[in-house]
Amino acid sequence: MTMLINSPQTVVTDALRGMAAAHPELDVDVERRVVARRDARSGGRVGVVSGGGSGHEPLHAGFVGYGMLSAACLGEVFTSPVPEQMVRAAAAVDSGQGVLFVVKNYTGDVLNFEMAAELAEEDGLRIERVLVDDDVAVTDSLFTAGRRGTGATLFVEKIAGAAAEEGAPLERVAALARQVDACSRSFGVALSACTTPAKGSPTFDLPDGELELGIGIHGEPGRERRPMMSAREIAEVAVGAVLEELAQIGPADGPVLALVNGMGATPLLELYGFHAEVARVLAERGVPVARALVGNYVTSLDMAGCSVTLCRADEEVLRLWDAPVRTAALRWGL
Amino acid sequence: MRDAEFFRRWMVAAAAAVEREADRLTELDSPIGDADHGSNLLRGFTAVIAALETEPTAATPGAVLQLSGRTLIGTVGGASGPLYGTLLRRTGKALGESAEVSDAELREALSQGVAAVAQLGGAAPGDKTMLDALVPGVAALGTSYRAAGNASQDGALATVPMRARKGRASYLGERSIGHQDPGATSSALLLGTLADVAEPAGAR
Numbered sequence: 155m156t157m158l159i160n161s162p163q164t165v166v167t168d169a170l171r172g173m174a175a176a177h178p179e180l181d182v183d184v185e186r187r188v189v190a191r192r193d194a195r196s197g198g199r200v201g202v203v204s205g206g207g208s209g210h211e212p213l214h215a216g217f218v219g220y221g222m223l224s225a226a227c228l229g230e231v232f233t234s235p236v237p238e239q240m241v242r243a244a245a246a247v248d249s250g251q252g253v254l255f256v257v258k259n260y261t262g263d264v265l266n267f268e269m270a271a272e273l274a275e276e277d278g279l280r281i282e283r284v285l286v287d288d289d290v291a292v293t294d295s296l297f298t299a300g301r302r303g304t305g306a307t308l309f310v311e312k313i314a315g316a317a318a319e320e321g322a323p324l325e326r327v328a329a330l331a332r333q334v335d336a337c338s339r340s341f342g343v344a345l346s347a348c349t350t351p352a353k354g355s356p357t358f359d360l361p362d363g364e365l366e367l368g369i370g371i372h373g374e375p376g377r378e379r380r381p382m383m384s385a386r387e388i389a390e391v392a393v394g395a396v397l398e399e400l401a402q403i404g405p406a407d408g409p410v411l412a413l414v415n416g417m418g419a420t421p422l423l424e425l426y427g428f429h430a431e432v433a434r435v436l437a438e439r440g441v442p443v444a445r446a447l448v449g450n451y452v453t454s455l456d457m458a459g460c461s462v463t464l465c466r467a468d469e470e471v472l473r474l475w476d477a478p479v480r481t482a483a484l485r486w487g488l
Numbered sequence: 489m490r491d492a493e494f495f496r497r498w499m500v501a502a503a504a505a506v507e508r509e510a511d512r513l514t515e516l517d518s519p520i521g522d523a524d525h526g527s528n529l530l531r532g533f534t535a536v537i538a539a540l541e542t543e544p545t546a547a548t549p550g551a552v553l554q555l556s557g558r559t560l561i562g563t564v565g566g567a568s569g570p571l572y573g574t575l576l577r578r579t580g581k582a583l584g585e586s587a588e589v590s591d592a593e594l595r596e597a598l599s600q601g602v603a604a605v606a607q608l609g610g611a612a613p614g615d616k617t618m619l620d621a622l623v624p625g626v627a628a629l630g631t632s633y634r635a636a637g638n639a640s641q642d643g644a645l646a647t648v649p650m651r652a653r654k655g656r657a658s659y660l661g662e663r664s665i666g667h668q669d670p671g672a673t674s675s676a677l678l679l680g681t682l683a684d685v686a687e688p689a690g691a692r
Contacts, residue, residue, distance in 0.1 A: 233528055260656065262567040265608060350523050353518065
């Protein structure tokens with residue numbers, strides 16, 4: 155065990171205790187694993203609630219705050235939270251305007267949020283759901299559980315949160331969230347496997363000098379293994395794969411939001427270097443980058459690697475992207 | 489006829505089996521999932537035992553299974569929580585409020601539980617999921633409990649050459665071939681313990 159933890163059983167609650175201590179502006183329910191804005195119910199806003207397994211920090215709790223999520227619920231490492239947590243989070247942030255559930259397309263998240271939506275609606279809440287499914291590595295979706303939800307989750311949460319902050323009604327917030335998901339595609343690369351606290355050893359075997367192309371965010375292997383490539387070559391493959399699918403969505407010369415995301419163990423020095431290559435490929439292909447974000451946002455524990463997410467953005471999405479945000483992990487404009 | 493006590497014994501035996509096999513389930517989940525199936529189920533069944541001890545109101549077979557199912561949904565998370573929870577909850581619901589149920593009634597109720605799992609997960613036998621153990625297992629209940637345990641065990645083993653089409657393993661495509669499905673394996677444990685409780689060794 156080479157991890158900075160007390161025990162595998164307490165990693166999530168220990169992290170929440172630390173988060174509570176570092177962020178008094180957040181309402182952290184350590185026992186039930188729900189993190190909410192203290193002022194969530196005071197603004198008469200639509201609630202935006204997300205959640206998922208732990209191990210993807212700062213997603214999701216790090217995005218709770220002004221202009222983004224109203225609340226997040228946390229599951230065990232890489233395991234969806236349970237319906238009770240989601241219902242509790244929704245009730246904690248509902249001010250009568252309804253609640254949007256942001257759900258990543260993984261079987262566990264989908265099933266638990268589905269049950270939670272039913273229960274919350276039985277309690278009289280209005281619930282809408284948006285399913286985030288942006289990962290282009292899953293091509294054969296007829297024979298899988300469909301495209302995975304990865305980096306675009308950040309885009310969806312930011313845009314939906316900004317719209318809710320402005321006072322947009324539930325249907326509009328949900329429609330914008332669905333638009334952002336439909337216009338976003340991602341591709342991930344792993345340079346190492348990750349180590350879950352429960353197992354204590356890497357989740358799959360990736361020898362030195364090799365990399366996995368087309369990974370998700372749970373330490374699952376990808377669609378292809380190759381000898382190690384340079385940042386330049388990886389950017390060609392990743393951006394190429396994303397653009398190929400984005401071309402089916404809208405005008406190829408429209409502006410994009412770009413996220414170069416680290417998987418947890420890749421330093422910013424490497425991520426910025428990789429971003430330089432991503433920006434170069436996009437420029438060569440005539441795709442204008444309206445806004446770019448580089449950093450560790452949708453991670454996979456201690457996995458080395460990165461992902462590229464692009465979102466075709468219209469003027470309203472750009473405006474909402476620029477809108478002020480103040481969360482533990484993302485803040486600007488205030 | 490089977491009373492509430494029988495179903496409590498089944499849940500206790502299932503919890504013991506999950507505890508015994510937790511490391512193996514997690515190991516099976518490692519190459520094609522995310523290495524937590526054993527620890528997640530252990531957390532759930534530990535909570536089931538605690539709930540059954542503190543809920544004396546669960547006095548019928550249906551109530552025992554419904555409480556167990558709700559507890560699994562509330563504690564396991566992931567896909568296993570809703571799927572196992574639905575299996576037990578729907579089976580319990582189908583058993584109704586009788587104080588005792590016949591083996592034929594249990595067989596029919598379990599079929600309904602399995603059908604609910606198939607519907608919730610959108611899966612079918614051959615997709616390399618828990619259904620590959622549950623469907624043949626419940627079908628063999630017509631013969632005997634032991635036959636059901638064995639058929640589900642064979643069903644779990646038969647997932648090895650399959651290509652996963654549902655759940656996280658589905659993202660591996662061809663590379664999911666050659667690994668036994670952890671969900672089918674734990675499902676075989678569940679039906680195996682049912683056989684142990686219904687037909688204790690020596691009574692075969």
